[in-house]
Structures are given as C-alpha cells and as structure tokens.
Amino acid sequence: MARLTLESVSRRFGAFTALDRVSIDVADGELLAVLGPSGCGKTTLLRAVAGFDPVDEGAITIGERRVSAAGIHVPPEERRVGIVFQSYALWPHMSVAENVGYPLRVAKTPVPERQRRVDETLALVGLTGFNTRKPAELSGGQRQRVALARCLVMTPSLVLLDEPLANLDVHLRHAMEAELASLHRRTAMTMIYITHDQAEAMALADRIAVMDNGAVLQLASPSMLYREPASETVARFIGEGMVVDADIAGRAADATRRHATIGSIPVAIRAPAGSRVEGGARVCLRPRDLAIAAPGEPALEAHVVRTLYRGGAFRIEARAGATGDEILRLDAPEPCGLKPGDAVRLALKDGWLLG
C-alpha cells in the first residue's frame, strides 16, 4: 500500500518552476531519500507534502486522503505529518517534555497518558530522564533526538526529515545515521529523508529519488543508482561517475552485456534490457571499473593529472588521449609511485551503457 503518492506535482514561482511534474510513490514503512544539490526543488517538495505550500498542478495523497490538488489544500495542522527540521525548531521556552508533549497537548490528550507517551518516546530516542531540561542545555545530538521524539510522539502517518544531520559534526553525524536507521527499523514508520549528501542517502534509504531542476531524474534503490544510472546527470552525480564515448558492436556471450570499444580498448559492458546493440554510445565508468594495467594487457594510454592520498590508497586522476577531456579517476593501493605528469596505462574492467 502506498503511504504517500505524488502524481505529477508542479509548483511554480513566477517564471521559475520549482517542481516539474514530480511523481513519487512511497510504500508503507519505506525510507525514501530525496537527493539533490541545493536549489533542486527538494525543499519545495517537502513543503508541499507538509502542506506549507499549495501545489499548482497534480495531486498529493497521504494514506487514503487526498491532501493537495487543484481546489484542495488540507492545512499542515490537519495532515498528521511529522517533520524534523534542519534547525530542529525546538521551542526555547519549553522543557524537553513540554516540547515532546506539545502535539498531544494540542490534541487534548489527558495528562497521565500524555506523560506516559512522552516518557516512552524519550526512551525510544535514548533521552530518558531529560524531561525537565531546556533545549538550551542540550548538545546538538540531544536536540536532534528531542526533535525526533516530538515528531514520533504524535504517531504521524508520515515523517519528513529535512537535512536532519546537516548541523551535526562529522562524528556525531555517523552515530545519528546509525540511530536513525535503527529507529526506522524498530518503528517501521514511513520516512522521507531530504538531503544533499549522497553518502547519507546511500547508507539510510530503501530507495533514493534523485532530483535536479525541480524534476525527479531517477527513483531507484541505492545500488541500482550506482550500478545502473538512468542518465548522464545521475551517472555523474552519484558515485563519482565518469562518462565516456564508446562504440557498441553486438551482444556479448552474457546477453545482458554488450561488446564495446572505448578508445580502442575492447570491454564487455553491462547494458539495460532492450538497449542498442551497435553504434556510438555513452558509457558510465566507476573508479572501481578502472585499474592500472598489467604489462601486456590492453590499456588506455594516459598521464596522471593529480594524486590524492586517502589513507591506505591513492586516488589517481588521469587523462587519456582517447577519452578526451574526461578526468578518469581510480584508486591505487599504497605504495604507489605515481606523480603528476607520469604516464600510466589504464585497464577497463566494466562499464554501464547509458540508455
């Protein structure tokens, strides 16, 4: 059953299209990440789902209820959608318990039940005993948990997380990432996770919607996005993809692959079902698809542009005459004697034919 459905939702501000016919289905209990650079429309999407902004076209359905469409706009206070704001938006004049209990107070829940549920929810996020603290007395990570608890206490039909980890330092971010994942498993709540950080999205999400210029470019599981990007933009945006020209010359023995020639090097690449079997094409390469060639192995003649030490391994950036301006990136284990300007021979192991 779909918990949230967006059908061809558009939102315009004057001549600017913030959302361009966005369609997304989120299954019950799914954690969907919306990933894109700033200004791609992901925040507009969140605000439309929450009900802060109306939609110009299309429809939004939460559960069985149509909440946004032409002539329909259910206000946020009636949507039962929980949000964790990037700034956490904790009310400074209320204690932790008052913050968390506020949705219940608004719903006129009797005080004993309110207290019980506040305690339960605080236990769920690991803040038992923090009831009387004020937000100002909490660390960043603790504020984050209070914001989560306030959103979970109302048993929302849907939880929206707006870059929830962006304000935390790196170490805390990894810890909270793990906790969010475990919380999602335990509560089985439907979550929409807005982020510009693909590592975060990859680590947490069941599926990722990649957005750019107000449109959804691809909606797929993290590994599908990595292995089988639908377009050049997605290929480049996700997983440090490189895109190069290739000639396709028929199916390989494995029917899902094609014989391709990239800069005179033959390689059997993966391809979408029904894609072309011959002619010129664009191919997505990942760093792991490239390696420093063994002597005698067919390889691209390249020269090193830059090397970056990454602890235990080097990231090599090189340019090959045969693949034009595209910077080729690959990892080489330490020790590695390459310096900028050195000649290097690059073997191709795999690739993905862009439809």
Added chain:
Amino acid sequence: MRAVSLPETRHGERTLLVTLVLVIAALSALPVLRLLIEGFSLAGGLSLAPLRRALDDPATWVATRNSFETAIGGTVLAVILGTVVALTVSLTDFRARHAFVFCFVLPLMIAPQVTALAWLQVTGPASPLLQMLGLAPPMGSKNPLYSREGIILLLGIQYAPLVFLTLRAGLRQLPREMIEAAQAAGAGRWVVLRTVILPLMTPGLIAGTALAFVSSIGNFGIAALLGIPGKYVVLPTLIYQRLAGLGPSVLSEVAVLSMIVGIIAAGGILVQDVLARRSDYRIATTSIAARPFPLGRWRRPVETFAWTFTALVLAIPLLGLVIMSLVPAYGVALNWGTATFANYAYVLVEHAAAKRALFNSMWLAGTAAALIVVVSIPLAYFLVWRRSRLLRVLGLAAELPYVLPGVVLAIALILLLLKPIPLLGLALYNTVWIILVAYLARFLVLGLKPIISGYQQLDRGLEEAAQVAGARLFQRLRQILAPIVAPAAAAGALLVFLTAFNELTVSALLWSSGAETLGVVVFSFEQAGESNYAAALAVLTVALTVGLMGATAGFARRLPEGVLPWRD
C-alpha cells in the same frame, strides 16, 4: 488558476486579519482621511471662509516662519551633536560607553516639557542654583531661554539622540574589513573617516536628519514652555492657543494650520526618500564590529569633555529641577532652613487635578501599552511572515500617526470624534477616551517595531513545527509565538508606556476637565507661575521614567539588538 478552498482553520486566520485591518484603519487611516476631507472641502470652495481666515492671518505666516527657523536650527544642532557622539562612541576606545549612551539618550525619554522646565530652573533669575552660586541675573530680567535660540538649543539636545541612534545602528553593521581594507591601502584614520565611513553612513544620516526635523516641527512641549512666555509662536503652539482660547468653533481654521504642519513634515520625509534613494549603500556582508581606533593621549580629554557635556545638558538641569521642587516658593534659595517636601505633598495629596492626572496618565499609558502589545503580536506575525501588498499598506498605515506631528493627529481626531460615532452613539470628545484612542494610534508603531524585530530573528520552523503538531493559528500565537517574542513585546510595551506617560502634545489639545494628563498639569502649573509644583511633579515623572529604564537591565540580554534605545 489555483483555487485553494478555505477549510475551517483558514477562517480563523482570515477573521484575525480582517480585525487587524479594521483596527489599523480606524486608528490611522480614518483620522487622516477625515483631516484630508476637511482640507479638500475647504479647498474645494465648500466653505472658503476658514481657509481664507487662516491664510490671510499674518500670525499663520509668522508661526510658519518660526517653525522653520526652530526646526532647521534644532535639526542642525541635533545632527552635529548626534554625529559627533555616534562616531566617538562607535569608532574609538572611549571608556564607560554604556553609561554614557544611557545618559546621552535619556533626554529622548524625558518629556520635552520637563526638559524645558528643568532648563528654565537653572537659567532664570530665580534659579536656586545660580542664586546659591551668586550668579543669578537680576530679578525681573527675562530668562534668556524664552527665545528662538533657546528653543533651538533645547530641540537640538532633545533630538540629538535620534540622529545618534540611527547612525549608531549603521556603524554597528559596518564590517571591520572595510576599514581595514582602507588602512591597508594606506589611508590614515581621518582619510578612512572621510572617504569610507562617512559616505557609508549617509543613509543613516539622512534618516536621522529627517527624523529630527519632523520631530522638531511637531514639538509642542519645548515650544510652549519657552515660546509662549517669549511671545515666539510656532505652528503647534498657535494651534494650541487658538483651540484653547476659542474652542471647537475655530476647528476648520486650526485644521488648515495642522495641515500646514503635516505638509511640512511630509515634505521632510519626501526629501529624505529622494535623497535615500540616491545613496543606496547597502552593506552586503556581515562581520564583527570594527576594532576601535585608539584615542591615545586624547582619550582622557575626550572623555572629560563628553562627561562635562553630559553634566551640563543633563545633570545640572535635572538638579535644578530637583532644587526647585524642594524650595517653598519661586525665587527662594535652597538651604537646610528652606528645604521642604511640601510641594510633593501638594501635588500628591492636595491638588485634585494633579492626583487625577497621575492616575489618568498611569492607566492611559498602561492600557495603551497592553492593548498595543495585544494588537502587535498578531500584526507583526502577518507583517513579517505573510508578505502581501495589503500587509505592506497596513504596515505603512500603522506608522502614519507616529510619523505625522502629534498636533496633526490630535486635530484629525477632534474632527473625527467631535460628533458622537454614528450607529454606536458613542461620544468620545471631551472624555478621557479620545486621549486613549490618540495614544493607541500614535504609539502603535513604538510597540510594533520591537516585536517585528523579535519575529525577524525567529526561525520560521518554530511556528511550522507547531503547525505540523496540529496547533491552529490562535494556539500557535498563544502557546508558541507570544512566549518567544515576550521579551521584545515587553520592551515595546515599556517604550509605549514611557512615551505615553510623558506625553503632552496630543493631550494638550484633547484634554478636558477630569481628563487631565501629567503633561497637561505640569504645563498648567508652569503657565500659572507655580514652578515649584510643576517641578515636583516633573521630578516624579523623571524618577519613574529612569527607574523603569534601569529596570530593563534584567531582561535586556534577551532582546534583539537596538530595541531599547538606551541600551548600547
């Protein structure tokens, strides 16, 4: 097109907005409109007699010329004083800055008529202070302050803080890199001041100048206490004299006079607008404040000069006021034998009108402050977070009665409320209620501005989080937003209270027997030659004002910067 239906919740919002529009319209647009109608009906020839009478009367033109002279003189003095102090305080390593700013801004918070009264006590032949020093001019000679120059001097001192405050706000935002970049380019401190700092300060200087000019044109307290005895009449005092002498029969005529005041003030604002548009030096970056220039060996002399100045313009007049309130009669020198609290006892216990006035001013100021906060919390919410053309107009309308001189608002309200309100049959003229209406209209913006800056500092998410928690607009305003903007609202309420409590201009034209205000009674005492009683009452108001200003130290930390003018 989008057709968003309005479910039940949106109705509450719409009702609130409509109510706010009606309140602002009734307080601000309606009186000004009524005055304009009067003007057009006069100009339109419906009844030319009052217009001709007013314009043919040489007194009108003398008063207009005098108004210009004093306003321009006062503005020039205020600009010089305010600029020098703002630059010194902001850019140098001047010590005890907070205390100095408090003292320098204090005249702004003390009623003009009290400032005038205090100065009169130290400069006249009866000055107990001068008598104690043996410097008093001979009895019977004219007080030198009863003159154009006297009015200009006091207007300059009264309104220098306005120029100071606008410049200080600008100087605070001046990024230190801009000064350091100029220094790195080889500019010395005077070159930096002339080529970088002063040009960047032009918008603030223009705004402060306009503010001082409009305030000077509309000033009644100083012009009345110094000008009426000195037979130097300006437009606000002419209006007062006509209305007090002849009553509402000359209303059309004084309406013409008040329109002249209004036109001059509007002209000042217009000139400011044109000039401001030509010098758009918005500073795009934010940064820590500029590092002060060391005064070096000049530090001690500069500080000494600043504090001597403060003593001369603030401490000594106030001391004179206190002395006058402690001597039994005008002209008696203060010593252990003559000192008495009889004047205080008289105004607090015996004199019925003074007691009434104390009570009236207290509750009028308190009620105005409370109601203005109640209106401003939702109004500021809409103004800051729901931008629309209607709300922009509403924001401007709320400012109008404060920007226009007080006499203009007072005459407009008399015109509007002289006859009972149709349908309701409420007669407000000649009651204390017309003063309350005037205070609400005039001081709304004083309460509104701090609350607006309070909202501007808030993360909108705080409201949205309550919204997704299911809270309706009224619940959000009451449970989330009002508590968070409470410090700013308290500051706004205090500004309204202090200003209304010390107010004279509006109530001088609107008071009636039984509906006196403190300003009116102090003024009447002084007019009747009973300076001792006037001084006693004035000392009480100054004590209360300074006490309340000092009491804000407790919560000032939690306020947006610049909300309380006397807090640096």
